[in-house]
């Protein structure tokens with residue numbers, strides 16, 4: 001599917017206003033600036049920050065690379081190492097062009113910055129195409145602010161429209177925050193893959209977790 005011809009859709013979520021000043025200071029440090037500029041974040045009348053969740057577009061390629069490289073440096077719990085994650089803009093654009101009903105990336109955006117993602121993939125074979133597998137991640141500075149919850153809920157609605165009724169993934173057994181997140185969102189434990197991950201010369205188990213989603 002050529003995303004240039006895809007109808008844009010997305011949601012804007014209002015959520016509690018959090019860390020705007022700390023965020024600006026982080027950005028300032030990253031730019032090595034001496035003066036604090038505090039542009040007003042987009043805030044609704046109720047004082048809530050706006051977060052947009054939508055399907056990735058071709059023009060997001062560069063920002064997505066920056067986001068994903070930062071994310072992979074912040075966590076060991078995604079499959080790719082930083083070396084494996086690094087892509088050129090051209091490679092990222094080519095992946096985005098391949099996005100379709102069976103492989104898709106959803107992004108969460110705040111202040112024009114990508115702060116979270118959820119990547120889904122489905123096997124198109126008829127007996128299993130009702131299953132979607134996924135990976136999800138949120139930048140440290142935006143954790144515990146419902147970014148992943150909103151990404152998951154957006155993706156669930158999108159997937160239900162495509163006829164998906166089962167969501168599944170594996171999570172490293174040491175990844176307690178993610179396990180808590182999945183349990184809170186209705187996923188159940190289905191089994192263990194022993195020694196399925198080898199990281200820094202140590203083996204880790206993965207837990208199978210899944211959720212049945214209905215229309």
Ligand SMILES: CC(C)(COP(=O)(O)OP(=O)(O)OC[C@H]1O[C@@H](n2cnc3c(N)ncnc32)[C@H](O)[C@@H]1OP(=O)(O)O)[C@@H](O)C(=O)NCCC(=O)NCCS
Pocket residue numbers: 075077078135136137138139142143144145146147148149150169170171172175176177178180181182184
């Ligand atoms: C797991 C992850 C995606 C959660 O993202 P998030 O945006 O912080 O999650 P939310 O704010 O939507 O959290 C929803 C609920 O999940 C649970 N939860 C999330 N993080 C938690 C933590 N660190 N400790 C305990 N519970 C946690 C809580 O119940 C939380 O609700 P609450 O904040 O009202 O208590 C995020 O921690 C992350 O990106 N981790 C690194 C990458 C990763 O591990 N991905 C999953 C690989 S399988």
